[in-house]
Amino acid sequence: MDTWMRFMSNDGGIVFGRVEGGYLHEYESLEQPVPTGAVLSTRALTPLAPCAPGKVIALWNNFHALAAKLDKPVPTHPLFLLKPAASVIGAGEPIRRPLSYAGKIAYEGELGIVIGRRCRDASVEEAADAIFGYTLVNDVTAADLLNENPHFPQWCRAKGFDTFCCIGPAIVSGFAWQQAHLVTKLDDVERQNYPLADMVFSPAQQVSLISQDLTLEPGDVIACGTSVGVGSIKDGATVSITIDGIGTLSNTLSAAHAEPVAPVPPGVAAGVV
């Protein structure tokens, strides 16, 4: 098992690499995991989400316990929606309540699969090889919007707000998810504690089946769906999601306030030319 993180350095540059004993051993990138030779103390660095996905694929109804509670049959193909890149934040960053929404905001603690290489129409074996590692996801939802319109469930809108996809704190490669439990605490009170082995589609099955629908790119994240214990977050409350071996992802919901629109940093916007 190796632990991978992404940081902003003091000069505003972004560095990625393997973390061990308080030091970052820098690598070229997630898709080209070649050491650069640089070693940096992580104390001088600001942690970011461990990858910058072009898209996040979020599964619905992928745990037997939740399907039973909702009284829904388990699906025969992964059921998913897309969360946009701008919804991603890292550990410790605030979840921002939208200015336009005063309703219920829900947490969902989930295992995240981080894609390491481009894959399309992948077999389960090829899919397993395309997984770079695993992380934690809080799949935040503006719950009152989901069924606000009775004719069109608004999955992408309710789950697509800026800051509504917390990812981190690290990616762990070679992680044995089969034995792990995911624990979600809301202000230190345990709300979710479920075994990942209860998944309907395993990570490799998810990657294989979803790659038949759309091409997965390095850095893309699949949020594997949640299980029982989902609930709402009050403004100011902190959600902490833990899987032993990966770490803890903590984010606090901040009340609505106008956010200045930053100019587009170079290289962040879609490459138009």
Added chain:
Amino acid sequence: MDTWMRFMSNDGGIVFGRVEGGYLHEYESLEQPVPTGAVLSTRALTPLAPCAPGKVIALWNNFHALAAKLDKPVPTHPLFLLKPAASVIGAGEPIRRPLSYAGKIAYEGELGIVIGRRCRDASVEEAADAIFGYTLVNDVTAADLLNENPHFPQWCRAKGFDTFCCIGPAIVSGFAWQQAHLVTKLDDVERQNYPLADMVFSPAQQVSLISQDLTLEPGDVIACGTSVGVGSIKDGATVSITIDGIGTLSNTLSAAHAEPVAPVPPGVAAGVV
């Protein structure tokens, strides 16, 4: 009105600019529309989709005529799903039937809004200023998948396959959409002919309201929804969408065949580091 296109040059580079009389007047980019001084004959260039959106936001039920036909009330907020970047192709490129899907594939001719500057919580006036121009979109759908699972409508999956978002041939800035009609032909037979003035939410209203949900980036595209006349495409058939003043977007549906997975070209994958 100016007409903007994006091309691949013989050396594999990508150029963007204003097209006039068979020549491309190159500009830095869509978000920085500054002329480079270069002028190139378009005959030596291969057309691409006119922008490379990080995300495509596709509206449902945004025309009064279609709402009446479906017997649905018009919505009070844009209803949308997300189509991923990898679904985008340009004019003339083939729509590929997925290997895993033998069912009905539908065309939807739509006006596309191309975002010119980052916007969040924009007023209608700010939103109007953030629109770079207008293009054409064929919002292709694997129609049998939409309601395959009775518990979860699969909008993102059905509309998110690679090549299922045709965009082009050009972006026209300063275009007066209010007077325009959109015409869709299937193998030269007219199937859609509807006035854009029948939209529920105007382009500026769409950009304003959607910017309250998620940050829009330069190059992002909003597909404004379709109206009556949607139908299915047989393998080998060609869909041509025309708005006078913008041009014609033609794409042919090719039968399913295995597509080699290209290595990730530099700069195309999500920037992980």
